[in-house]
Amino acid sequence: MIAVGVLGSRGRMGAEVCRAVREAPDLELVAEIDAGDDRSGLAKADVLVDFTHPDTVMDNLRWAVENGVHSVVGTTGFDDDRLATVRGWLGPDPSVGVFVAPNFGIAAVLMMLFAARAAPYFESVEIVELHHPGKADAPSGTARRTAELVSAARRAAGQDPAGPDATTSALDGARGTRVAGVPVHAVRLGGLVAHQEVLLGGSGETLTIRHDSLDRASFMPGVLLAVRHVADHLGLTVGLEALLDLG
Numbered sequence: 458m459i460a461v462g463v464l465g466s467r468g469r470m471g472a473e474v475c476r477a478v479r480e481a482p483d484l485e486l487v488a489e490i491d492a493g494d495d496r497s498g499l500a501k502a503d504v505l506v507d508f509t510h511p512d513t514v515m516d517n518l519r520w521a522v523e524n525g526v527h528s529v530v531g532t533t534g535f536d537d538d539r540l541a542t543v544r545g546w547l548g549p550d551p552s553v554g555v556f557v558a559p560n561f562g563i564a565a566v567l568m569m570l571f572a573a574r575a576a577p578y579f580e581s582v583e584i585v586e587l588h589h590p591g592k593a594d595a596p597s598g599t600a601r602r603t604a605e606l607v608s609a610a611r612r613a614a615g616q617d618p619a620g621p622d623a624t625t626s627a628l629d630g631a632r633g634t635r636v637a638g639v640p641v642h643a644v645r646l647g648g649l650v651a652h653q654e655v656l657l658g659g660s661g662e663t664l665t666i667r668h669d670s671l672d673r674a675s676f677m678p679g680v681l682l683a684v685r686h687v688a689d690h691l692g693l694t695v696g697l698e699a700l701l702d703l704g
């Protein structure tokens with residue numbers, strides 16, 4: 458049995474993770490912790506799962522590394538600086554695993570990989586992410602990661618990250634923001650869960666790669682996969698694709 462503690466347990470994702478862990482025959486839910494709760498139960502966990510907030514996740518993660526507890530982190534906000542900080546905590550010979558994934562949905566991972574694969578074949582690329590209005594961060598972690606992968610693929614092919622853009626007059630925000638040079642637009646709309654389109658355009662044709670998470674259950678197989686394997690991946694691992702055999 459793997460003993461699991463969940464941080465953010467009363468949140469949208471944390472509550473779903475608690476349910477999934479309870480239903481898994483090889484996992485035991487030993488701590489359900491939300492903001493303000495007594496955290497002593499966390500010491501019983503082999504693996505911590507964090508779905509909290511970008512402002513608090515680093516403190517949680519530091520505690521886990523210092524106390525020898527493996528972590529599976531879905532909370533967003535991990536830029537290169539944060540990842541370097543985590544590597545610094547882990548040191549050169551890590552004894553715990555830290556697994557960070559901007560998106561635990563298998564189809565979302567495929568969407569990101571397909572987008573990166575397609576990006577060098579088009580003149581232009583832009584990303585539109587669409588989420589529920591309760592989301593704390595914008596743009597989403599998934600959109601940021603997709604932009605980084607797309608940008609790297611285009612640069613490796615000798616292309617600019619984005620396509621041509623003749624805009625010289627615009628209201629603030631009209632052209633979105635840029636992540637690694639790629640334009641990214643964020644929509645917040647009631648009724649949505651988590652969605653993303655990668656728009657690619659060339660001469661006389663376009664390709665749209667769209668992913669929809671229609672229910673937070675979509676993230677659970679990926680979260681449980683990471684919980685089961687994080688102890689076999691000491692040090693920092695980023696992205697669910699590291700645990701999938703994608704050929």
Ligand SMILES: NC(=O)C1=CN([C@@H]2O[C@H](COP(=O)(O)OP(=O)(O)OC[C@H]3O[C@@H](n4cnc5c(N)ncnc54)[C@H](O)[C@@H]3O)[C@@H](O)[C@H]2O)C=CC1
Binds near residue numbers: 490509533561
């Ligand atoms: N990687 C992935 O596949 C996914 C990642 N996320 C990310 O997960 C995070 C949480 O998302 P939601 O569940 O929608 O947010 P939410 O706001 O519904 O839940 C967050 C919960 O964390 C609690 N919390 C805040 N600070 C805490 C602390 N220090 N210790 C314990 N609990 C604390 C809050 O009280 C709240 O109950 C966000 O960063 C979101 O982007 C969300 C969905 C999928």
Ligand SMILES: O=C(O)C1=N[C@H](C(=O)O)C[C@H](O)C1
Binds near residue numbers: 596598600
């Ligand atoms: O907050 C959410 O809901 C989600 N957050 C993650 C992100 O920012 O990419 C993953 C998914 O999009 C849902």
